[in-house]
Amino acid sequence: MTAPRRASPNTARRKEASRRAILTAAFDLLQEVGYAKLSIEGIAARASVGKQTIYRWWPSKGMVIFDAFLMLSEGADGGPPALPDTGDLAADLTAVLRATIAELNDPRYDQPMRALATEIAHDPELAAAYAQRLEGPLQQAKRQRLGSAQRAGQLAEDIDLDVAVEMVWGPVLNRWLLRTGPLTAEYADRVVTTALNGLRPRQPGR
Amino acid sequence: MTAPRRASPNTARRKEASRRAILTAAFDLLQEVGYAKLSIEGIAARASVGKQTIYRWWPSKGMVIFDAFLMLSEGADGGPPALPDTGDLAADLTAVLRATIAELNDPRYDQPMRALATEIAHDPELAAAYAQRLEGPLQQAKRQRLGSAQRAGQLAEDIDLDVAVEMVWGPVLNRWLLRTGPLTAEYADRVVTTALNGLRPRQPGR
Amino acid sequence: MTAPRRASPNTARRKEASRRAILTAAFDLLQEVGYAKLSIEGIAARASVGKQTIYRWWPSKGMVIFDAFLMLSEGADGGPPALPDTGDLAADLTAVLRATIAELNDPRYDQPMRALATEIAHDPELAAAYAQRLEGPLQQAKRQRLGSAQRAGQLAEDIDLDVAVEMVWGPVLNRWLLRTGPLTAEYADRVVTTALNGLRPRQPGR
Amino acid sequence: MTAPRRASPNTARRKEASRRAILTAAFDLLQEVGYAKLSIEGIAARASVGKQTIYRWWPSKGMVIFDAFLMLSEGADGGPPALPDTGDLAADLTAVLRATIAELNDPRYDQPMRALATEIAHDPELAAAYAQRLEGPLQQAKRQRLGSAQRAGQLAEDIDLDVAVEMVWGPVLNRWLLRTGPLTAEYADRVVTTALNGLRPRQPGR
DNA sequence: GCGTAACCGAGACGGTACGTCGCGTCTTTGA
DNA sequence: TCAAAGACGCGACGTACCGTCTCGGTTACGC
Numbered sequence: 001m002t003a004p005r006r007a008s009p010n011t012a013r014r015k016e017a018s019r020r021a022i023l024t025a026a027f028d029l030l031q032e033v034g035y036a037k038l039s040i041e042g043i044a045a046r047a048s049v050g051k052q053t054i055y056r057w058w059p060s061k062g063m064v065i066f067d068a069f070l071m072l073s074e075g076a077d078g079g080p081p082a083l084p085d086t087g088d089l090a091a092d093l094t095a096v097l098r099a100t101i102a103e104l105n106d107p108r109y110d111q112p113m114r115a116l117a118t119e120i121a122h123d124p125e126l127a128a129a130y131a132q133r134l135e136g137p138l139q140q141a142k143r144q145r146l147g148s149a150q151r152a153g154q155l156a157e158d159i160d161l162d163v164a165v166e167m168v169w170g171p172v173l174n175r176w177l178l179r180t181g182p183l184t185a186e187y188a189d190r191v192v193t194t195a196l197n198g199l200r201p202r203q204p205g206r
Numbered sequence: 207m208t209a210p211r212r213a214s215p216n217t218a219r220r221k222e223a224s225r226r227a228i229l230t231a232a233f234d235l236l237q238e239v240g241y242a243k244l245s246i247e248g249i250a251a252r253a254s255v256g257k258q259t260i261y262r263w264w265p266s267k268g269m270v271i272f273d274a275f276l277m278l279s280e281g282a283d284g285g286p287p288a289l290p291d292t293g294d295l296a297a298d299l300t301a302v303l304r305a306t307i308a309e310l311n312d313p314r315y316d317q318p319m320r321a322l323a324t325e326i327a328h329d330p331e332l333a334a335a336y337a338q339r340l341e342g343p344l345q346q347a348k349r350q351r352l353g354s355a356q357r358a359g360q361l362a363e364d365i366d367l368d369v370a371v372e373m374v375w376g377p378v379l380n381r382w383l384l385r386t387g388p389l390t391a392e393y394a395d396r397v398v399t400t401a402l403n404g405l406r407p408r409q410p411g412r
Numbered sequence: 413m414t415a416p417r418r419a420s421p422n423t424a425r426r427k428e429a430s431r432r433a434i435l436t437a438a439f440d441l442l443q444e445v446g447y448a449k450l451s452i453e454g455i456a457a458r459a460s461v462g463k464q465t466i467y468r469w470w471p472s473k474g475m476v477i478f479d480a481f482l483m484l485s486e487g488a489d490g491g492p493p494a495l496p497d498t499g500d501l502a503a504d505l506t507a508v509l510r511a512t513i514a515e516l517n518d519p520r521y522d523q524p525m526r527a528l529a530t531e532i533a534h535d536p537e538l539a540a541a542y543a544q545r546l547e548g549p550l551q552q553a554k555r556q557r558l559g560s561a562q563r564a565g566q567l568a569e570d571i572d573l574d575v576a577v578e579m580v581w582g583p584v585l586n587r588w589l590l591r592t593g594p595l596t597a598e599y600a601d602r603v604v605t606t607a608l609n610g611l612r613p614r615q616p617g618r
Numbered sequence: 619m620t621a622p623r624r625a626s627p628n629t630a631r632r633k634e635a636s637r638r639a640i641l642t643a644a645f646d647l648l649q650e651v652g653y654a655k656l657s658i659e660g661i662a663a664r665a666s667v668g669k670q671t672i673y674r675w676w677p678s679k680g681m682v683i684f685d686a687f688l689m690l691s692e693g694a695d696g697g698p699p700a701l702p703d704t705g706d707l708a709a710d711l712t713a714v715l716r717a718t719i720a721e722l723n724d725p726r727y728d729q730p731m732r733a734l735a736t737e738i739a740h741d742p743e744l745a746a747a748y749a750q751r752l753e754g755p756l757q758q759a760k761r762q763r764l765g766s767a768q769r770a771g772q773l774a775e776d777i778d779l780d781v782a783v784e785m786v787w788g789p790v791l792n793r794w795l796l797r798t799g800p801l802t803a804e805y806a807d808r809v810v811t812t813a814l815n816g817l818r819p820r821q822p823g824r
Numbered sequence: 825g826c827g828t829a830a831c832c833g834a835g836a837c838g839g840t841a842c843g844t845c846g847c848g849t850c851t852t853t854g855a
Numbered sequence: 856t857c858a859a860a861g862a863c864g865c866g867a868c869g870t871a872c873c874g875t876c877t878c879g880g881t882t883a884c885g886c
Contacts, residue, residue, distance in 0.1 A: 015851095018862095041841060049863085050862095051865090118324040121323065156408065163377065163396050166387075167397070175372065175376075187369075195401075195405055196406050197404045198362075198401065199402050200402050216831085218883095221831070245872055250833095262831080430858080452847075461859075467849085529796065530736040534652075539798075542796075558817075566819075568816075568820065575789065576817050578809075583785055583789075591745035591746075592745075606781050606782065609818060610816020611813055612774065612816070630878085631835070658867080659866085666838075667837085667839095668837065670836090
């Protein structure tokens with residue numbers, strides 16, 4: 001639950017079944033009809049719920065979408081997420097980034113994730129919720145994997161881990177969202193390699 | 207003009223004043239009321255134009271926004287854009303990236319650019335137009351500057367220039383659009399440095 | 413209480429305070445916001461009562477209004493109503509009709525009485541209750557006064573007393589409800605005179 | 619009268635077909651579902667018309683109902699209405715009053731006329747329109763018939779014709795609207811007789 | 825140099841969705 | 856153990872825009 005903006009109604013009396021039906025309906029409709037045609041009325045009808053029940057608990061369509069993702073991620077979770085750590089940083093990053101790209105290319109998630117991204121882009125409040133509840137744990141996992149590599153001497157000591165994470169995922173997300181180029185597994189490899197080595201030439205002895 | 211979807215009307219008779227009024231109105235309204243409240247009716251009213259005049263020449267709201275940006279960029283241009291080339295790649299990139307960040311932070315452009323970005327995210331056709339007409343020349347200029355550095359031995363020879371460009375601008379665009387962190391000039395510096403050096407430690411000699 | 417439609421709950425346990433609060437709130441709201449904006453929710457809120465308490469004891473909004481009038485009339489009564497009988501029929505009728513008109517013109521009663529009248533017009537069940545509980549006794553009093561006049565030879569012997577009553581009060585009620593003309597004391601006088609004398613010319617010797 | 623309250627849109631462009639469809643739908647729905655369940659949405663749907671088209675041209679539901687009656691009455695008219703004048707006032711009045719009662723008892727008109735009456739009772743503005751456009755001509759016809767009788771010496775000279783009309787029709791309308799008694803042809807006879815003769819006893823020599 | 829066809833402003837139209845209000849039912853909770 | 860409080864599914868409200876479709880009126884072409 002995401003704490004409606006103001007004077008929240010009595011949460012205790014909330015009907016859990018309706019909440020889940022709404023979030024499921026919202027996510028499913030995003031897949032089926034797309035973001036542009038997603039309407040509160042449509043969600044309510046699909047969920048067999050009164051519109052007011054949506055307006056009562058969510059301050060905006062964006063928050064509904066966000067909560068739908070939250071429900072999904074909580075459903076899948078068996079605890080906090082973590083990146084694989086085989087000791088081979090390049091391999092680990094490549095694997096994870098390929099998985100990310102596969103998800104972004106998955107037609108089940110493409111439309112919904114674009115919708116969420118769009119809403120975040122236009123609503124700072126939602127962006128904050130996203131940063132804290134959805135992106136936060138993931139970002140933390142990525143930072144930890146890079147931190148571990150740093151301690152193993154595989155990363156320069158003066159690297160800002162947040163910048164490092166963005167250096168790897170930024171190009172991919174950007175290419176996906178703005179469709180500035182094809183999003184393939186091979187691209188993941190190239191991004192990881194380039195990010196690790198940097199743009200400047202390196203000494204032959206590595 | 208952006209090639210209406212079907213049998214275009216006689217372009218010769220098109221009223222230039224109306225076209226400009228529409229695009230100006232669209233851009234101004236984006237600043238003032240934001241993307242969510244931008245309506246064709248609103249644009250028509252602000253531009254003192256019949257709605258049909260908009261529907262006649264543009265296939266979608268996104269295309270109007272796109273053309274508004276196009277008009278702006280053409281107004282400013284004195285030919286094809288080019289990045290500064292002082293020989294110092296890091297300095298040049300930093301300067302340009304700082305300028306980019308300044309523009310993204312400019313309240314006059316923030317809302318309109320977010321609108322354009324999200325329309326692109328949801329409309330592949332618009333994305334193609336964007337890639338060709340607006341992003342294309344800029345991307346070309348960036349590639350050229352990097353190519354020049356590559357020839358000067360300041361960039362590794364096996365670098366994919368597109369990936370290189372995305373490595374620098376991707377993190378910034380991403381941070382801006384999804385609000386995943388503060389967007390400061392100092393951030394520009396760190397991104398350029400990290401991208402150039404890469405994440406791995408470098409030998410003391412250079 | 414006015415006989416709820418189905419299996420009435422245990423009347424003995426009914427909370428008298430709530431009943432009075434509801435009826436008072438209903439009547440007051442009718443004055444203040446008018447019939448069109450009168451809502452069960454509004455009544456419940458004003459009476460600090462749960463909506464269910466209203467639905468439990470009254471089958472319709474009309475019945476609530478009706479009971480509100482019933483409470484008022486019972487509060488005022490010191491027994492069954494009776495018309496004055498000074499022996500002068502014309503004077504007595506005129507006086508009572510003027511009083512009726514004064515009440516109909518009283519802004520405190522205008523809206524509520526219109527509400528009651530229109531509810532009756534659309535609900536035969538309510539009409540029956542009205543005829544029995546509110547209108548009945550009054551009608552009876554009027555008939556008695558006319559009967560007394562009949563026995564005194566002031567009324568033709570073949571007159572149907574119900575018709576006679578309607579001949580006097582019908583024009584007034586009609587004018588009030590449908591606003592077909594001004595409702596003044598002078599109008600009362602003319603109606604009584606015309607009704608008593610009839611439309612046809614009379615012999616000079618009365 | 620059909621002119622909306624304020625700043626009426628350009629009447630010239632009004633679509634006559636939609637206007638008629640709306641009024642017909644309104645009248646039909648009144649018969650079928652009754653006043654309580656008559657909704658603007660229902661009318662619009664039945665008339666295959668956008669809701670806005672109703673809101674654009676009518677200020678209230680009552681005015682729609684009123685206009686529906688107006689259309690009906692204009693459709694039937696072959697000029698201004700007139701009461702029969704055979705010379706026998708009692709017979710003429712009885713015939714007309716019986717016709718009135720037959721119409722009031724006609725299930726096709728009962729609900730719609732109650733609806734109109736109710737709206738008039740709660741909306742003075744509508745009442746004025748009603749008095750002028752619908753009731754006016756009828757009232758005029760009734761007054762004329764009585765005036766003719768007056769000139770023929772069949773009516774007392776000091777009779778107020780408006781009061782006379784109300785003396786005859788008031789009881790009937792009242793009984794119908796408030797359901798205070800059965801509405802039969804025989805009742806029409808009694809009302810006419812009583813009104814003509816008055817309540818007081820008459821001299822044997824008439 | 826004169827029709828005539830197009831574009832133009834205006835805005836009514838049939839619709840869809842909005843966000844709100846109230847209905848009548850059902851559930852929780854505190855006195 | 857009620858009854859207040861109020862969430863719920865539902866339906867209608869009145870408004871905002873959608874994209875289409877006339878309306879005159881005004882250009883600017885082509886005969």
